[in-house]
Amino acid sequence: MKSISLKFVLVLLAVFMLQFNHASAASAKSTLNVGETLAKGQMLSSPSGRFNLVMQNDGNLVLYRDAGIPMWDTNTDGDVFRYYDTFLGREFQRYPEALTLLPNTLRVTDPSKGIVFWTADVKGWSNAHYKGNVPAGLIGDSLVVQDDGNVVLYATGKGPVWASNTGGY
Known part of the structure; x- marks a missing residue:
């Protein structure tokens, strides 16, 4: 009787886990x-779930494909901004x-102090994409x-x- 109960519990647990994973992906x-904002540990996923844009705990924003192959990143892992507070008499690190995402501005920041570590080159990308004829009122949102x-x-x-220019998969 115990082995039947244990098997039943394991089957129910497996079914629950399958439903949980499916609901999370959906x-x-x-x-x-x-x-x-996309905070550390959070991600955006493509509708199919194949591509994930992850704000990693090391401060790097990385686009992954196929469950872990990096395709693009902001190269902000390990970045640090140091400043000295003369009033408190000590150094701080951010x-x-x-x-x-702000209107027409995409950046990796320390939101508490507004320190910018990476900014998407919206103007440069738009000029190249539209060959110098950027439509009026083109504001990324x-x-x-x-x-x-x-x-x-x-x-x-x-x-x-702006785009990461990583399409075509």
Whole structure:
């Protein structure tokens, strides 16, 4: 009787775990909107779940494909900003903590002090993409992790503003 009960419990546990994993993948967020942040340990996933943009605990923002192959990153792992507070008479250190999306600005920052460690070159990318004829009012407001492996900052109703240029998978 004990072996039947144990088997039943193990089967129920396995079914529960399958449902939990499926629900997690189905509810993963693929878009970051203006005013939102992606904090350490959080990620955006493509709708298929194949691509993940992860704000790592080391401060680096990394795009992974196929469960762990890095494709692109901000190279902010290990970055540190040191400053000396003359009033307190000691040095402080700040680290990259989050990806923040502001209107037309995508950056890795320490939100508590506003220190910027990486900024997407929105102007340069847009000029190259639109061959110098950037549409008027092109303001990025939505960052999307796409199923082709590209991470794109879009201006709603107008088109792309910046991309990681990692599409094609």
